Amino acid sequence: MPREKRSGTIQSVSxxxxxxxxxxxxxxxLALGEIARxxxxxxxTAHRYLQSLVKEGLAKQDPVxxxxxxxxxxxxxxxxxxxxxxxxxxxxxxxxxxxxxxAISSGVTIxxxxxxxxxxxxxxxxxxxxxxxLGDILPIDNTACGLVFQAFLPEASIEAARxxxxxxxxxxxxxxxxxxEVRRLYRAxxxxxxxxxxxxxxxxxxxxxxxVVCVLTTVTDLGQLQAxxxxxxxxxxxxxxxxxxxxxxxxxSDRP
Numbered sequence: 001m002p003r004e005k006r007s008g009t010i011q012s013v014s015x016x017x018x019x020x021x022x023x024x025x026x027x028x029x030l031a032l033g034e035i036a037r038x039x040x041x042x043x044x045t046a047h048r049y050l051q052s053l054v055k056e057g058l059a060k061q062d063p064v065x066x067x068x069x070x071x072x073x074x075x076x077x078x079x080x081x082x083x084x085x086x087x088x089x090x091x092x093x094x095x096x097x098x099x100x101x102x103a104i105s106s107g108v109t110i111x112x113x114x115x116x117x118x119x120x121x122x123x124x125x126x127x128x129x130x131x132x133x134l135g136d137i138l139p140i141d142n143t144a145c146g147l148v149f150q151a152f153l154p155e156a157s158i159e160a161a162r163x164x165x166x167x168x169x170x171x172x173x174x175x176x177x178x179x180x181e182v183r184r185l186y187r188a189x190x191x192x193x194x195x196x197x198x199x200x201x202x203x204x205x206x207x208x209x210x211x212v213v214c215v216l217t218t219v220t221d222l223g224q225l226q227a228x229x230x231x232x233x234x235x236x237x238x239x240x241x242x243x244x245x246x247x248x249x250x251x252x253s254d255r256p
Contacts, residue, residue: 015041016058019049020074023059029067087213087245091205092120094237095216099124102233104220107132109202111149115140115161115170116215124220132219142171144188144202145217150174151182152204152212186250187235203238206246213245 022038023030030038036046050068053059057073088108095106099122108120116138140146140162150158162170182188187203202217218234235250242248 015039016049016053019046019053020058020070023068023070024074026069029062029065029069031067035068087205087207087241088119090244091214091216091241094241095120095218096122098122098218098233098237102220102230104218104230104233105132106216106218106234108205109138109145109149109215109217110213111153111157111161111215112137113161114164116143116145116149116217118217119214137165138217140165140170141173142169142190143217144190144200145215146171147174147178147182147188147190148202148204148215149212151179151188186238201234203235203250205238205241206248208246210246210248216241 018039019035022035032043032046032050035050036043039046041049050059050061054061054068054071057071059068059074060071061068088110091108095108098104099106103124105124106122107118109116110119111117114137118132118134118136118138121132121134138145140150140158162173187201189202190200191198198219198221200217200219202215204212205214205216207213216234216238220230239250242250
């Protein structure tokens with residue numbers, strides 16, 4: 001059996017994909033030697049693969065500088081993939097799984113002119129808040145998801161929605177330091193704001209343009225978040241979701 005097929009995969013395709021990933025993750029065009037270094041291959045091997053990718057339009061080489069970059073075919077593939085990304089549905093699948101595995105009721109909210117709006121809601125068999133239902137408008141300033149939207153949406157949009165919510169419902173606007181912390185951590189948490197001993201958490205979901213398209217939200221009893229794996233469960237799902245919807249790594253230092 002040929003060596004490249006022993007693992008059930010075609011080795012040459014896997015290696016070619018490695019080159020494409022290097023080009024995709026680079027901040028600018030790359031020289032042959034740098035590509036070889038980043039892919040862990042020799043110069044001659046890198047040259048052969050890159051020329052094959054150029055021939056298929058997956059890569060391109062500047063005729064003057066000889067530097068390499070992604071080609072037009074790679075762009076077409078990327079656009080095709082983006083068209084198939086439904087951030088809300090991807091988020092919903094993860095939130096449903098989260099509610100099933102933990103004592104955490106989970107949902108997905110989108111932004112409307114009236115504020116955060118619940119469009120998916122999954123009740124945990126171990127913890128549930130009955131009053132919440134699909135289509136509910138949530139307080140802008142008194143919920144974790146409201147804080148996340150405020151951290152990543154234009155201030156004008158926030159203020160317009162705030163005017164539509166009664167003061168006793170929306171809560172007290174957060175200070176700048178609170179929103180800066182949400183932007184830095186990509187998450188928000190509020191304890192005993194709406195209900196005593198109930199913790200609300202939220203995290204953003206971005207699209208390919210690094211704009212927030214929805215916010216993940218959870219509620220649970222404070223006592224259910226004592227273990228690190230429970231407290232970080234939502235953020236772990238947010239990391240996975242954003243890798244699919246935006247390519248953004250929430251666990252890294254990259255920021256939208």
